[in-house]
Amino acid sequence: MPALKVTNLAKTFPMKPRFFGPTPPGVRAVRPMSFEVAAGETLGVVGESGCGKSTLARMLVGLLEPSEGAIQIEGRALDNANPAEFGKLIQYVFQDPQSSLNPRKTIRQVMEAPLKRLHGMAQAERDRRISEIFASVNLREEFLDRYPHEFSGGQAQRIGIARALAANPRIIILDEPVSALDVSVQAQVLNLLAVLKSQFGLTYLFITHDLAVVEAVSDRIIVLYFGAVVEIGKAESIFANPRHPYTKLLADSAPVVGKPLKAPEQKGTELPDPLNPPPGCAFAGRCARASDQCRTIEPDLKPMGDDQFAACHHPLQD
C-alpha cells in the first residue's frame, strides 16, 4: 500500500466576480495530478517559482482545500481539509525556520503543542517524548526554555523538524527546508533528515528548486511546470536522461563546476500567464521542438522507458 496516494488532485483559486459580465475563470494553480509515494520513499518535487509546488504541499497537509481530487494516506482517505486530522499522519517543515516559530513562545511550548493537542499526552509523558526527539535531532535540552530569536537558521530548522516529528507522523512534507540555510549548514540538516527517516520509518516529500539537492536526497523526482506534472522518474536518471524538454532545460541551466557557461535558451523565459493559459502544452512557447500539435492538444503523462513518465508529444530520445 502506498504511503501517500494522490488522485486527480487540483486547486483552482477563484477570481473575484466582475461587477459586470460573467465571473472570470479561476487561476489553476495545480492542474489535476495523480502520483503515489511508496512507504519509506523520498519523492522530490522540483519546479520553478509559480509552478504550484507550494500549493500542492499545502493541500497535502490540509491547510488548503483541494478543488477536486482525493488524498489517501496509507489507504485512509482524507477528504475534508482539517489540519488537526491530517496532523497525526502528515506533517510539514517550513522553508523559513524563523518565521515558522512563534517569536513569543519558548521552544518547549512549541514542542508541547502537537503532543498535547494531537495525542493528548500527560505532562510526564510529554517531557520524556520531547527529550527523545531532541536527542535525535542533536539539540541540547537547555534550548527548550529559550525563545526562537536566540537560534541560528540551522538550529531553528532542526527545531522545526523536531516539531514535525513530535506529531509522530507517517509522512513529512519538506518545503524548501534548506534553501534559507548556508551551504555548510545545509548539509548538516540534509544528513540529519536522512538519519531520521530510517530511525522513524518516515516517508518524505521533498520540495525544492535546487536540482543538485533534490537529486542527492530523493529516490524518485517529479518535475512540475505551470501547475502540472511534466515528468516523473528515478532520481539517478531523470536529469541525466531527461525525456521532457523542460527537464533538460532545468538540468542544463544548473551551474556546475567545470561546465562552460552558456545560456541554454534564448527564447522567452517567462511562465505562461496563469490568467490566460495557452491551449495545449504550457511549455510550447519556450520549446524548440514544439509543433502545431503541442499548441493545441495538452499532452498526457505517458510511460517512457524504465519507470519514467513524461507529458510530451515529442519526447527526447537517448
Place this chain on the structure above:
Amino acid sequence: MSTFLKLLFRNRLAAMGAVVLGAILLLVLVTPILPLHDPDITATADRFKRPFTEGHLLGTDHLGRDLLSRLLHGTRLSLAIGVAAALIAATIGSAIGIVAGYFGGRTDNIIMRGVDMLMAFPYILLALAIVAALGPGLMNALIAVAAVNVPFFARNIRGITVGLAGHEFIDAARLAGMGHTRIILTELLPNVLPVIVIAMSTTVGWMILETAGLSFLGLGSQPPQADLGSMLGEARSAMISHPHTSIVPGVMIFLIVMSINLLGDGVRDALDPRLRSGALSRPRATTLVERQGDIPAATDDLLAIQELETQFHVGNRIYRAVGGVSLAVKSGECLGVIGESGSGKSVTALSVMGLVASPPGVITGGAVRFQGEDLIGAPYETLRRKRGDRVAYIFQDPLSTLHPLYRIGQQLAEAIQSHHKIGSAEARSRAIRLLKDVRIPNAEARVDNFPHEMSGGMRQRVGIAMALANEPDVIIADEPTTALDVTVQAQILSLLDDLRRDRGLAIIFITHDFGVVAQLCDRVAVMYAGRIVEEGPTKAVLDAPAHPYTKRLIACVPELGGGRRELAAIPGLPPVVDDLPPGCAFAPRCDKAQDNCRAAEVVLLGNEPRAVRCLYPEEAI
C-alpha cells in the same frame, strides 16, 4: 523589561510625563485619607473664595464648595472613567480586529464594513447620539466614549493581525492540532499585545478629554458629583469674574492629558522594535570614516580594495564585519567573492562606495582606490559623482531596489540624468537601448512597465540595465541571481559574461555558489569571518583548494549528476564577528587545527596569484 524602562527614561519628555502622571496618580489615590472638605457640601456664604484663603487652598466655587477637594475627587473620577473607557474600547476593538484579521474573507469583509459605518459618523456626534439615546449620566458617557473608540482599535489590530496570520507559525499551530480559539489566544494575542498597549497609551489621554467634553456639555457626570468636565462647565458662567474656578480644572486636564501623551509616545518608541533598533534614525549620506594607521599606497589596478576594515558599533559591541580585506580588479576581469552569510562579503562591497549605513557602520582602516584615487573619506560630492557612474551595483532583490511607483523607463532615465545633462527624449531612447542591451524583448513597450508588471528575471535585467546606464568601469554584483530560478539565472550569467567581454567591464561578483563562480569568474577570493582565507585563479582554487575551509565548503555543495549520497558537512557555526577567537577563525571547526593555529593571527601567504591564510594548508602553493 529593564531595557524597556531604560529606553523609556532615556526619553526626557517621557520621563517628565511619567513623573507628572505619577504625582497625580499618587495624589488621587490618597485623596480619601487626606483631611479635605466634603466635595459636595455647599456653603453659599463662602462662594467664590480666592485661592490661598484660610481653609481653602484653591478657593471655592459658585456654591462655596472647596475646589481642592472637588478637583482631587473629580480627577479621580475622570481618570477612572478615561482608563475604563480605554480598556473597554481596547478589549472590544482588539477582539473585533483579531477575529476579522485572522479569519479574513467574508467574515473580515462584514465586520470591517460595520466598523467603517461606525467611523462614517463624526465621532462627537456619535457620542452625543449614544448619550441622547441612553440618557445623561457618567456610565452612559463612558459607554459612548468607549464605543466611539472601538473602530480605531479594530482597524489598527486587524492590520497587524492580517500580517501575522500569513506567518508560517500560524500554519504550524494548525498542524499541531490547535483550534481557532486557541490559535487566536495563544499564538496571535501575545504578538499583538504590544501594539494594543501602544495604541492604548496614545489614546487614553484623548478619551479622558472626550469624557470631560461630554460632562462639560452636561451629558456626563450629574450634579453634585464632580468630574473635571462638569467642573469646567459649572465654572463657565463665572469665567470672567472668577477665573480661578475654570483655571483650576483646566490646568489639571492639561497636565493629565499632556503627561499621558508624552508618556504614551515614550512607551510607543520604547516598545516598537523598529524604533528600538534605531532604524528610523536617518543614515548618513556616506559611511562614517575613522581611519587609524597608515593608508596603503596606490597601485595601478582599476579598483583596489586595500586592507579594508569596516566595523559596526552597536552599543558597547564592536562587530568586525570586514577585518583587513584586500582585493583588486582590472578591466575586463571578473573577480568572485565567495562566502557564507556573515562572512563580510556584502559589507566589503558596500564599503567601496561608502554605502554601509552609518550609524552603526564605521570604516576604521585601509583604502579603496579607484584608478589610484582613494575613495574612503572622500567628500560626499566626489562619491556621489562616482556612484552609479564609474562604479555601479546590482543587488540581490530587484523588487526592493526598483521604486514601485515609477515606470522602469523613468527610473533608467533618472539614473542617466543624474550624471549627464541630457534631455528627457534622449534619456528615454537611451533607456530603450539599454533594455535592448540586456535582451528584454519588446523593449519599446516594456519601458513603460511598472516593476510589479515584470517577472523576477526581467526585473533583474532592468537592475543590470540600470547598472550599465552610465557605462561604468566596475560593476559590483551582490548575489544578483540568488533570488532567481535556475533557467533565468543561466541567462543572467551569460548576459553578464557577454557584457564584460564586449565592454571591458570589471565585475566583482559576490555569491555563495561555487557553480556560478566556476562558470563566470577568472579569479576567486573565499571569505570567512570578515577575512579572505584563500584566493587565486578560479580553476586552481576549485581544483585544489588549499584552505581547509574552502575544501570542506566545496565538499558540502551537492553537484548535479552525483546521485543519491550522504553530503559532507562542516560541524559547528561560523563565529560571531564581535567575539573572534585570537588565532584562525576557522580553528574551532577545523579538524587539522593545532595549538599554534589558535595562538596568534594567521597571515595570508602565497605566490601571486594564489594565497592562503593557513598554517597547515591542504596543498602547497
